[in-house]
Amino acid sequence: MGWFRSLSWPSSDSRSIALIRAAVGLIFFTQGILKFLDPHMGVMRFTRIGFPLPEFTAHFTGAFEIVCGLLVLVGLLTRLASIPLLIVILTAIATTKIPELSHPGQGFWFMVSDARTDFAMTMCLLFLLSVGGGAWSLDALVWKEEASR
Numbered sequence: 001m002g003w004f005r006s007l008s009w010p011s012s013d014s015r016s017i018a019l020i021r022a023a024v025g026l027i028f029f030t031q032g033i034l035k036f037l038d039p040h041m042g043v044m045r046f047t048r049i050g051f052p053l054p055e056f057t058a059h060f061t062g063a064f065e066i067v068c069g070l071l072v073l074v075g076l077l078t079r080l081a082s083i084p085l086l087i088v089i090l091t092a093i094a095t096t097k098i099p100e101l102s103h104p105g106q107g108f109w110f111m112v113s114d115a116r117t118d119f120a121m122t123m124c125l126l127f128l129l130s131v132g133g134g135a136w137s138l139d140a141l142v143w144k145e146e147a148s149r
Helices: 002-006 012-037 043-049 054-074 078-102 107-114 116-131 138-148
Strands: none
Touching: 012 054, 012 078, 012 116, 043 054, 054 078, 078 107, 078 116, 107 116
């Protein structure tokens, strides 16, 4: 049992960062795929919101969500990958949640309830932007390897 105690376990901070990366990465990755597979989540949604060139915009956004979501998931270029995702989520809030304030029968509390996932993703992305990928990430492996050269 002595070998078990001698193992170097990453701190709970590392596990926490990995769990946040998993949530953010998987959510954006799957939402990106849906923009290609389901017209209601992609082109039709972007058309309804009023984006110009909705087919291009939906697929462009979906591609960023897939690539950056995977990067966040594995913890490679975590801070850099968080920036486009932050732009995506803030644009989603501005174009789909804020307008709910002026819809009859909806208002502030409806918008707050509807925006809870977007708010959580925004806070998680800001967290990852500030702390990076953590010890359980490819960033840690790459930069540790770079530092030893």
